[in-house]
Amino acid sequence: MHAHRRRVLLACLLAALYQTGEALVPVVVGVVIDEATAPHDGWALVRWCAVLAAVFALVSFSYRWGHRGAEKAALFIEHDVRLSVVRRVLRGVPGTPGELVHLATGDAKRVGSRALAVPLGVSGVAGLVVAAVALLRMSVPLGALVLVSALVVAAITGVLARRLEGRGAREQERAAEAVGVAADLVAGLRVLKGIGAERAAHARYRPLSRASLDAAVAAARTRGALDGAVAGLNGVFLAGVALVGGRLALAGDISVGDLVAAVGLAQFAVWPLTMLAWVAGELVLSKASGARVRELLATPEDVPDGGRALGPVRGAVAVDGLSVRPGEHVGVVTADPAPLLAALAREAGTFTLDGADVAGASLDEVRAAVLVSPHRVDLFAGDTVTDERALAAVGTVPDRDPRELSGGQRQRLALARALAADPPVLVLHDPTTAVDTVTETAIAAALRALRAGRTTILVTTSPALLAHTDRVVFGDREGAHADLVRDHADYRAVVLA
Template structure:
């Protein structure tokens, strides 16, 4: 069943029903107390001041003090419960979104920049969580209006009926006023999220942009995106202004009507002095719950728009479907692709024997990317089959596949934390040390102030490009996976270090299947066999030395 925005909103609130209920009851108590204040003051006037009875005055002042104490405590603890519900609901949504984005079957990231997903998980989750506060505030405001109406009904039937019968159409008009705000708020969040995603994308690729001299194009792209976001924000702000102005006008007309009717009744002598004070006080009090209802309506409109965006991520179709089995144990590591068509791959047939170190060479980055997606089951082939130990990958659970087949992409990121923590995050027992040496990451540790305990900044930006590559490679090697797929793991290191890494990979991966998608002569020189692809189709295979001497296109690809 597809997830809709109202489902997200309902579940977020229902999941915090205890706190929402407690907050609503206490907040309602606060508003009821606020409504009783002018009532008690009116009674003080009628029963104590008019008669001059000091004892009665003291008693009613004590009652007034108790009312103030009750409404103060209700507000304090009601607000605490509502805020707790809001924060926990937002946190729950962030956890759901994170689980969906990290789900082995993928799909949530399709068509979305990372910054957009971050915006949904932060800003939109916060707005949906805020609906819990708006709900408790709305219930308390309605309670205040009802209590005020009932009291006025006892003072004067026309005044009470005016309020009680005027609330439903007022709420309906408020809902209609919130519709444009809901639409434009959704567009605002969408454009803001897109701008955030573009900004994060540009910052992440800043070095590359400077290297190719594309700063001007990047600035122009962000300026265009930023202006679109600004225009959406202005439209949302205009809708917010119309909403607030419309609600202010409605509440003003409503209060004016109450005041006019109350004044006429007082002029005719239908109410006493104390009752007149009560009516005037309640008329002034009604401004607060009506303002709260206006604010709550705006929060609901924005919350509904954000819930729709969250639902679009949670309900995103998976990138791969089917497959629940685990690979046969133990995993031998035979990888076979037969006539695979996907993306840039055009009928690729590939066979990596268990324990083989296979090199795959292609001049087209799209071919390499498509091959990695198929091997890691980030996508299923459009045609043909991909197998692990004779079992089609489509029959296997993606999470189980990735325990057996680790795909280390070229642009792998490091995490904030210690260097050794990055390597041991998914390491097999005792594999971290040999992996550090094989990837020449031990030299990186020696150059750092605290060695392997040195804390890295976000994405490892405190390291150079070559240092990051070596630590990322060590992390991949430390997994000890039966099948390891490496994509250009040494493009940012010098020739001497690259030769040492090639020998280290050969040693550490001895007896385990390794596929290196690369054009590095140093890495290809240690492979058992090399397959040369052109346009996603196999052209020739053999040893690296044989292909260098016998295939001009291969020679141009790896030696250029």
């Protein structure tokens, strides 16, 4: 964060130099005109032309590096905010996945935009100050006109910015709600089509989408009113400077060069005034998004971090009546695997690892030691596995976008990803339900060989996977898969149905 602050401060300095140079350009041009039209030493004209060239060099350098530094700081801050949101989400927070994604994207981007807005605001103020000083040196009325215009724009900006902040916050909230429902509907699209619930899904999404649109339009109208008011005032200001400056030149109170400089400064001042209005809008929107991010980060954690280091992990697990020795390959057959999986993922309940309660341990270390691979795994474009042993265990997976893979191919890619992580304790929940029987049998044997010496818990009813375990736990009974199939009809009904 200190590095980002230094980048922003440097960008502010360079932006101020840029606007100072921009403001000095019409002043120096006015001097050059006076030198060119007056019977003075020719070398004075050359010197002032050289000064003008130096000012242009300053403008070019400071703009390029100042803007680059501000953009870099904005991108890094946005990235850091996104990581903070993701880390917090991984510890359990209320809200739909779509809402949380919107926080990590739209709100994070707006928070980062502050690093770009602040230097631009500093540059606008610097430009106005230099322009006002220069005009005051030429004529008090011209300098006063700039100062009055800046105060009027600041007052209007303050009033409209307060309205924009509230509407910007509502815009983000409504958009997050709509995105959350849309994500849920897309995820369950096949089910919705299967049960013919498209109309109900449409009826649920439409009012949220409309509310999001109305909130966005309201925020855009306020932003438009702010920009329009500033643009109108800028036009009045420019016309006023031209009128007052022309009268002063005709009266002989200022020179022709001063008149040119005054008109040039008036045209220049339009940009800082407009930019300050834009900066005000960005800052209030960033403030609203920052409040949403802080609210999320302040939410009590569902999965607290104990902080204690685990040390070397042997892999002995005890949870919810299940006891697994280090290096065991155990199958678990249960009607409701959710409590067991939630406890092992530290989402609910508790368990012991190598005889110690993990509640007081570092969350990151527990997750590195115990990997719970759920039945449904999210895959993203670019997800690849390079571990040759893991790929060999699951069979060939086509090298293309995971969204284009079949259900079985997606399952095998997800399993390969879990195997490549090679954690001391691996928990797999129905990893082969979409795979054909022949492939499943080959995967079961390869999985057993690849995980030799590492604790593996298979929560499944697959006979192929259970046949390659050391033992199977079925309620209050346990034993080899073949023995349970032979001796217990209820077990046969579950795994062989």
